[in-house]
Amino acid sequence: MKTFLKSLAITILLVLTFSCKQDSDIHEKDNTSKSTPSENYNISILLDLSDRISLEKNPNPTMEYYQRDLGYIKSISEAFTQHLKSKRIRQINDKMQLFFNPEPKDQDINSISQKLKISIDKNNASKGLLNSINAEYASQTSKIYESAIKDNHFTGSDIWSFFDTKVKDQCIEKDSRNILVILTDGYMFYDNTIMKEENRTSYITAEWIRKNGLNTKDWEKKLQSQDFGFIKAGDDLNNLEVLVLGINPNQNNPYEEKVIKAYWTKWFTEMKIKHFEIKNADLPSNTEKIIKDFILEKKP
Known part of the structure; x- marks a missing residue:
């Protein structure tokens, strides 16, 4: 009997040791991921469907701008699924969604956008669902x-x-890591939202930049001294991270890109968004690493 109990105790000890090692191995595997596995991601994508994607008004022989957007979206969904696969099933409670503002009049587009609101938790997470996200988004x-x-x-x-x-x-x-990715050319204008408070506006256009003399080498001094910028549209958004992709400045003004980025930077800073990046309309192959690093490597 003593021999049996001794053998049983050894067996239990071996099982516990193996279980602890297996759990340790899982944690070690998780820690190789750039993101923190236990974090819940809430990723939003805001599409600018203005004439910036028009093949007639803004053609690009290298790669059309809408095709670049699709490449960016592919990298976003891949980063999202990579994060999901770094987590245990019971830890998953993550979301990814797509927005327009205003909503397009085309009911088909709005119907499609509803399909792209993905919410995954331990109750519906499956290998099949995780493997289908990238293809579905594309x-x-x-x-x-x-x-x-x-x-x-x-x-x-x-x-x-x-x-x-x-x-x-x-x-x-x-209790989520909130990431907003905006696909836009950097200009901001909408007929029903035109506001001006001294040199602060709800918009920025190439004409506005030129009209106010922000197309010279002294643009930065003028922007600061005369307080040009966007009207603040929110307070204390420190729980939001923003990645802007697709900045496409007018090539007639060598300072346009810097002015556009200064506007967005000032706006985000004043709304207390701590982590943000503003990137040009580069080829998706050049932007993939930027997108995945932003999403998978949380900055302090």
Whole structure:
């Protein structure tokens, strides 16, 4: 009997040792991921479906701008699924969604966008679902751009109002890492949201930059001394991280890119967004690492 009990004790000890080692191995594997596995991600993508994607007004022989957007979206979804696969099933409680502002009049586009609101937790997470996300996002977003271009009636993008009225409610969740990716050329203008408070505006256009003499080497001094910039559209957004992709300045002004980025930087800083990056409309192959590093490597 003593021999049996001794053998049983040894067996239990071996099982516990193996179990602890296996759990340690899982943690070690998790720690090789750039992201923190236990973190919940809440990723939002805001599409600018203005005439910046028009094949007639803004053609690009190297790669059309809507194709670049699709490449960026592919990298975003891949980073999201990479994060999900670094977690245990019971830890998963993550979201990815896609927005327009205003909503397009095309009901098909709005219907597609609803399909791209993905919420995954321990109750519905499966290998099949995780493996389907990238293909689904690629297929459905392609339909959105094809429909918008075919319609050729670009309503514009009201990014300022999105921050003013929607970003807190729709893009920020408690106990999540909230990331907003904006695909835009950097200009901001919408007919129904035109506001001006001295040199602060809800918009920025190439004409506005030229009209106010921000197209010279002294642009920065003038921007600071005369307080040019966007009107603040939110307070204390320190729980939101923002990645802007697709900046495409007017080539007639060598200072345009710097002015656009200064506007966005000032705006985000004043709204207390601590982590943000603003990138040009580069080829997706050149932007993939930037996107995945931003999403998978949390900055302090």
